[in-house]
Amino acid sequence: MPPRLTRSFFDRPVLKVAPDLIGAILLVDGVGGVIVEVEAYHHTDPAAHSYGGKTRRNAVMFGPAGVVYVYRSYGIHWCLNFVCEAEGSASAVLIRALEPTQGIAAMRRRRGMADERALCSGPGKLAEALGVTHKHNGLALDRKPFELRARAQKLEIVTGPRIGISKAVEQPWRYGLKGSRFLSRPFPVSRR
DNA sequence: TGGGCGATTCGCT
DNA sequence: GCGAATCGCCCAC
Numbered sequence: 752m753p754p755r756l757t758r759s760f761f762d763r764p765v766l767k768v769a770p771d772l773i774g775a776i777l778l779v780d781g782v783g784g785v786i787v788e789v790e791a792y793h794h795t796d797p798a799a800h801s802y803g804g805k806t807r808r809n810a811v812m813f814g815p816a817g818v819v820y821v822y823r824s825y826g827i828h829w830c831l832n833f834v835c836e837a838e839g840s841a842s843a844v845l846i847r848a849l850e851p852t853q854g855i856a857a858m859r860r861r862r863g864m865a866d867e868r869a870l871c872s873g874p875g876k877l878a879e880a881l882g883v884t885h886k887h888n889g890l891a892l893d894r895k896p897f898e899l900r901a902r903a904q905k906l907e908i909v910t911g912p913r914i915g916i917s918k919a920v921e922q923p924w925r926y927g928l929k930g931s932r933f934l935s936r937p938f939p940v941s942r943r
Numbered sequence: 944t945g946g947g948c949g950a951t952t953c954g955c956t
Numbered sequence: 957g958c959g960a961a962t963c964g965c966c967c968a969c
Contacts, residue, residue, distance in 0.1 A: 790950070792950075826948095826949085915951065916949095
């Protein structure tokens with residue numbers, strides 16, 4: 752079994768942590784799978800929640816690295832983030848998609864659907880499938896109910912522009928597992 | 944204290 | 957492809 756990821760893994764620049772998370776295994780109460788898509792949000796990034804300074808909502812982004820930041824999106828969905836690089840900054844990685852491997856029956860129940868490819872193919876879907884809510888905000892990633900393990904082998908990672916934001920759209924800070932069928936959306940084909 | 948808005952999803956066209 | 961659903965957060969009044 753691959754080693755658990757602990758706080759030191761996250762206490763690095765977010766642009767290094769984000770691609771290293773692709774292929775890692777994320778479980779919440781034993782339910783989850785392989786991370787196939789993430790986005791990085793750096794504290795100097797106008798699209799990051801922490802950009803405008805500390806508020807009640809984003810407070811955990813300004814705390815220690817290696818904890819979970821959960822926020823509500825569009826009044827409906829929850830989105831799961833991992834806090835990085837705590838030293839005076841405030842950055843995080845948004846977990847956008849998983850390839851389900853464990854607890855698939857529980858995910859289907861929570862999502863009310865059968866299609867395995869659509870269980871975790873988007874940040875809101877993923878949070879619903881894993882049962883993540885505001886109650887998890889601020890919890891440490893190396894403790895229950897979370898379990899996070901490093902990826903077992905080398906793999907190919909693709910990058911592209913982030914999704915659903917209006918600021919700093921051009922930054923290619925979305926990372927994905929090449930060829931995965933469980934992405935929230937395809938990555939644009941790179942052209943020259 | 945209130946109005947505008949969003950790191951989304953889903954169903955309908 | 958487009959737009960509604962839906963509500964907590966945030967800042968301006």
